[in-house]
Amino acid sequence: MAKRVVLLPGDGIGPDIVASAVRVLRQVFSDRPEALSFQYHQLGGAAIDETGQPFPEETRAAVLASDAVLLGAVGGPKWDQGPGHLRPEAGLLALRKALGVYANMRPVRAYEKLLDASPLRLDVAKGVDLLIIRELTGGIYFGERERGETASAGRFAKDTMYYTEMEIRRVVKKGFEAARDRKGHLTSVDKANVLDSSRLWREVVDDMKKDYSDVTVEHVLVDSCAMHLVTRPERFDVIVTENLFGDILSDEAAVLTGSIGVLPSASLGDGPGLYEPIHGSAPDIAGKGIANPLGTILSAAMMLRHSLEEPERADRIEEAVARVIDKGLRTADLARGRESVSTQAMTDAVIAALA
Numbered sequence: 414m415a416k417r418v419v420l421l422p423g424d425g426i427g428p429d430i431v432a433s434a435v436r437v438l439r440q441v442f443s444d445r446p447e448a449l450s451f452q453y454h455q456l457g458g459a460a461i462d463e464t465g466q467p468f469p470e471e472t473r474a475a476v477l478a479s480d481a482v483l484l485g486a487v488g489g490p491k492w493d494q495g496p497g498h499l500r501p502e503a504g505l506l507a508l509r510k511a512l513g514v515y516a517n518m519r520p521v522r523a524y525e526k527l528l529d530a531s532p533l534r535l536d537v538a539k540g541v542d543l544l545i546i547r548e549l550t551g552g553i554y555f556g557e558r559e560r561g562e563t564a565s566a567g568r569f570a571k572d573t574m575y576y577t578e579m580e581i582r583r584v585v586k587k588g589f590e591a592a593r594d595r596k597g598h599l600t601s602v603d604k605a606n607v608l609d610s611s612r613l614w615r616e617v618v619d620d621m622k623k624d625y626s627d628v629t630v631e632h633v634l635v636d637s638c639a640m641h642l643v644t645r646p647e648r649f650d651v652i653v654t655e656n657l658f659g660d661i662l663s664d665e666a667a668v669l670t671g672s673i674g675v676l677p678s679a680s681l682g683d684g685p686g687l688y689e690p691i692h693g694s695a696p697d698i699a700g701k702g703i704a705n706p707l708g709t710i711l712s713a714a715m716m717l718r719h720s721l722e723e724p725e726r727a728d729r730i731e732e733a734v735a736r737v738i739d740k741g742l743r744t745a746d747l748a749r750g751r752e753s754v755s756t757q758a759m760t761d762a763v764i765a766a767l768a
C-alpha cells in the first residue's frame with residue numbers, strides 16, 4: 414500500500430520549496446512511483462484566506478490519517494495583525510500539538526564547500542556536525558497566557574513556562590539515544606540559575622544519566638551555549654533543550670552552515686512525523702524564484718528515514734545534495750557575491766545528481 418504523505422505548502426516561499434522536494438521525491442521513487450501518495454492541504458495564512466482558520470478541520474483529519482507530513486513554512490505580513498489564535502503561526506503550533514511531535518531534531522552540518530558562506534572564521538565552522546533536539550509541544554509556547562490591564566501599571570501580558578517530568582523525560586530520552594548513535598556526548602541546555610522549570614529539567618537529566626553510562630553529559634546555561642555555538646561549536650554533539658531556547662539556538666546555529674535555507678528538521682512523537690525546514694516563509698524573497706530548496710529537500714530525506722522506512726533513498730537524496738554543493742552551485746542566500754542559481758535550477762541539479 415502506498416505511504417500517505419500530506420503536503421502543507423503554506424505561505425511565502427513554502428509552495429516553491431515543497432514543489433522542489435516533491436520533484437526530488439518523485440525522482441528517487443521513479444522505480445516505484447506507486448510507493449508514495451501525495452495529498453495537498455492547507456495550513457497557515459493560505460488556510461485563513463480560504464477557511465478563516467489557520468489549521469482547518471480537514472487538514473487536521475488528513476494529517477492524523479497520514480504516514481508523514483511535509484511542511485513548507487507559514488506566516489507573512491498579510492496576517493500579522495490578526496488576533497493571536499488566528500495567526501498562521503498558531504496553526505503551526507496546533508498542528509505540532511495535534512500530531513504530538515514533541516521532539517524536534519535539527520541537525521546542523523557545515524558543508525566544507527560552503528564554509529566561506531558563513532560570516533564566521535573558517536576554522537570555527539569547519540567540521541561542525543551537531544544535532545539540536547528541541548522540545549516542541551510544551552514550555553512557554555503552550556503555557557497559560559493572559560492579557561489584562563491594571564489601574565496602576567497599565568496593560569499586562571503573561572506567558573507561562575510550564576513543564577512536567579513526563580514531558581522532559583521523553584524528549585531527553587531522545588537526546589540520550591541520539592548521542593549513543595553519534596559521538597556519545599549530550600549537552601543539556603537550560604537556565605537553571607534562574608528558572609524552576611530548568612531546575613526540574615536538570616534533575617530529570619541527572620536522574621536518567623545512570624541508564625546511559627556510555628554517554629557523557631554536561632549541563633550548559635543557555636546564554637553560555639549561545640556564545641559557545643559561534644565560538645567553539647565543535648564541542649557539541651547532541652544538544653537537548655526546551656522549546657523556546659531550541660528555537661533561538663537553532664537559528665543561531667544556522668549561521669555555521671552559511672544559510673538558514675539549508676537546515677532541515679524532523680519532528681517526532683508516537684504517530685506520523687512532521688518534516689519542515691527550520692526557516693520561515695521568507696516574505697522578503699517570496700515569489701522571486703530564488704529560495705533555497707535544500708532545507709526542504711533534506712527534510713524530505715529525513716522523512717524517508719524516520720517515518721517511511723526508506724533509509725537508502727534518504728541517503729541517496731543527502732548524497733545528491735552534498736554533490737551539488739560540492740560542485741559549487743549556490744542559491745542567492747549562499748552566493749556571497751558569486752553567481753547564483755534559481756530554486757528551479759538548484760532542484761534540477763539535485764535531481765540530476767540522484768541518477
Ligand SMILES: NC(=O)c1ccc[n+]([C@@H]2O[C@H](COP(=O)([O-])OP(=O)(O)OC[C@H]3O[C@@H](n4cnc5c(N)ncnc54)[C@H](O)[C@@H]3O)[C@@H](O)[C@H]2O)c1
Nearest residue numbers: 486487488489674691692693694695696697698704705746
Ligand atoms: N516553520 C515555519 O513555518 C516558520 C519558521 C520561522 C518563521 N516563520 C514565519 O515566517 C515569517 C518570516 O519570518 P522571518 O523573516 O523572521 O524568518 P525567515 O526564516 O522566513 O527569514 C529570515 C531570513 O532568511 C532568509 N531565508 C529563509 N529561508 C530561506 C530560504 N529557504 N532561502 C533563502 N533565504 C531564506 C529570508 O529571506 C530572510 O532574509 C514570519 O511570519 C514568521 O512567523 C515560520
Ligand SMILES: CC(C)[C@H](C(=O)O)[C@@H](O)C(=O)O
Nearest residue numbers: 488502505506660691692693
Ligand atoms: C513560526 C514559529 C511559530 C516557529 C517556532 O517558533 O517554532 C518557527 O520559528 C520555527 O522555528 O519553526
Ligand SMILES: [Mg+2]
Nearest residue numbers: 660661664691
Ligand atoms: Mg524558529
